[in-house]
Amino acid sequence: MTHSVSAVRAVDLRAEPVDKVLDRVEQSLQTRLDPGTAVRKRRSVGARTDRGTWVRVERRPFDKIPDQGWNGTESAARLEGVPRPAWRGCVVWRDADEPVMWRADETDLLPGTPVGTAVLAEEPALSEEWWRAFGASLDALARNTTRRVATPDTVTITQGLVTESIRGVFPEVIDTAVARWIPAHADLNWANMSAPTFSLFDWEDWGNAPRGLDAATLWAASLAVPALADRARRERRHDFESRDGKLMTLFVCAKILGPDAYPEDPRIEPARHRAQQVIAELQAG
Missing domain, CATH: 3.90.1200 (Aminoglycoside 3'-phosphotransferase; Chain: A, domain 2)
Incomplete structure (x- = not known):
């Protein structure tokens, strides 16, 4: 089944069920997410892992992914002089049902x-x-x-x-x-x-x-x-x-x-x- 880019649903991840998405993230990154630490925002969900890191999961429609990609957290790893959580790795996949991509980035925890x-x-x-x-x-x-x-x-x-x-x-x-x-x-x-x-x-x-x-x-x-x-x-x-x-x-x-x-x-x-x-x-x- 094909979809036009304009067919994408407007989704608020503060209300959207994401259990299957988080299950996939856990399997891909070989870690467990702590639901008690989850932070849900409009376009992202984050949580602490069982290895003392943080995972941020984002859903983004195709038309919101620029030519440069959407690997901002990954590409920021090379910035000099800017305190930020160290980037560990990621998993990215295309949604099977909608014209959107999912991305999960793992980083160190915040110092505060x-x-x-x-x-x-x-x-x-x-x-x-x-x-x-x-x-x-x-x-x-x-x-x-x-x-x-x-x-x-x-x-x-x-x-x-x-x-x-x-x-x-x-x-x-x-x-x-x-x-x-x-x-x-x-x-x-x-x-x-x-x-x-x-x-x-x-x-x-x-x-x-x-x-x-x-x-x-x-x-x-x-x-x-x-x-x-x-x-x-x-x-x-x-x-x-x-x-x-x-x-x-x-x-x-x-x-x-x-x-x-x-x-x-x-x-x-x-x-x-x-x-x-x-x-x-x-x-x-």
């Missing part, structure tokens, strides 16, 4: 626990040492090189996407040309970093992106806690003050303020306010 949910509602207790490690890691990531292209929200980031996203919400912004593309994590939120020891994980979407994407993404995830958003901006001031960083600020604000915005989102007003400031700065040259 996730800071929080992706978008925080209260300020976390983070040490100055943590913030130093955070800044040094983003600087080190930018010094690496790759041919990969970042896929934030599984969408390949291009100049066209940046222009379309920004002008779709802020039509007064005429010049959206990005000057500098550098390696970025592309999903930098509070659920993908550990504390008290800093580590950055979930590398599925990393690749080259406009300078400032990571800083702007984390800032946007912090907007419900003004002091935290301010700290994120201070820590990455050199990114935010660059022209590309201002464009990335508008890029993430467009996601908050665009047609898919949630009216109850506490980030709407601070995003709108900051976007107006950034637009004025760009127009002033």
Whole structure:
């Protein structure tokens, strides 16, 4: 039986039965997963193994797998200067019934626990040492090189996407040309970093992106806690003050303020306010 790519079901793995998938992962990787440690997200399920490692299982439709593949965690293993769980191996297979692929990556455990949910509602207790490690890691990531292209929200980031996203919400912004593309994590939120020891994980979407994407993404995830958003901006001031960083600020604000915005989102007003400031700065040259 054949399927068109458009026939793929929209699936939320927080609700979808995955027992058969996890059984296959256990058999392939020759380990047992601890169901008591399972973390279920919209497109992934993770759990601790009986050998003291972590396995993350992801389901991805064919049309969300770019030409570069979807081996982000594997390819991130060669990055220098960025603390992250060491990659051990993987298993990948095509679903027998749907136009989707499954992938399970095994890594070392985190040196701490996730800071929080992706978008925080209260300020976390983070040490100055943590913030130093955070800044040094983003600087080190930018010094690496790759041919990969970042896929934030599984969408390949291009100049066209940046222009379309920004002008779709802020039509007064005429010049959206990005000057500098550098390696970025592309999903930098509070659920993908550990504390008290800093580590950055979930590398599925990393690749080259406009300078400032990571800083702007984390800032946007912090907007419900003004002091935290301010700290994120201070820590990455050199990114935010660059022209590309201002464009990335508008890029993430467009996601908050665009047609898919949630009216109850506490980030709407601070995003709108900051976007107006950034637009004025760009127009002033």
